[in-house]
Amino acid sequence: MSPTRPYVLVLYYSRSGATRTLAEQVAAGVEEIAGVDARLRTVPPVSTTCEAVAPDIPSEGAVYATLEDLRQCDGLALGSPTRFGNMAAPLKYFLDGTSELWLNGALIDKPATAFTSTASLHGGQEATLLTMLIPMLHQGMVYAGVPYSESGLVNTSSGGTPYGTSHVAGERSDRSVDDIERTLARAQGRRLARLAMALRPLREEK
Ligand SMILES: Cc1cc2nc3c(=O)[nH]c(=O)nc-3n(C[C@H](O)[C@H](O)[C@H](O)COP(=O)(O)O)c2cc1C
DSSP states (O other): OOSSOOEEEEEEOOSSSHHHHHHHHHHHHHHTSTTOEEEEEEOOOOOSSTTOOOOSSOSSSSOBOOHHHHHHOSEEEEEEEOBTTBOOHHHHHHHHTOHHHHHTTTTTTOEEEEEEEESSTTSSHHHHHHHHHHHHHHTTOEEOOOOTTSTHHHHOSSSOBTTBEEEEOTTTTOOOOOHHHHHHHHHHHHHHHHHHHHHHHHHHTO
């Protein structure tokens, strides 16, 4: 059983800020549910230069995630910019370091979801979200997307998919998260938080 208040880990990577904005909205949705907190964390960039070392604390934004943040969470929202239809390497690098959690079944029966940002409308959001789901399934997590009871899914002309929320940032990353994208991100956070609380007793049975 977790020694802290129940929390959803909102774990993201963002270089130019779009995925971070979406992460903040998902976290705000989580916080709307009584009894559960949102814990915003990021991961450091990876470098092709072997000697490059990032400071322990980033100069701005969320602090870096630890394995403990992930081990103790009651749910996980994973956010990444789309890179060639897949998650960004820094996030994948972090996930590749979670073998110990997998060996111990630490994430089994915890709900998870994903969100992404692209430059272009048809630039691979859904492919990214679906590929982000794969490591979570290997960890035994229960994937939750965004249901069509959210009217934004049919009304959007920008981001928003049933596989997870998304944002179209534009070629110059200058397009703000719009109302529908924000509403969907918040709904996704709320749903994940509710599921996190609902699945807690199931995990405590073990
Ligand atoms: C290496 C690389 C690959 C990318 N691949 C795609 C892509 O496949 N489709 C797309 O629409 N945008 C692509 N982009 C653009 C980013 O997904 C987009 O700018 C995103 O909003 C960045 O999110 P951030 O502001 O959180 O860093 C790519 C960017 C980089 C640097």
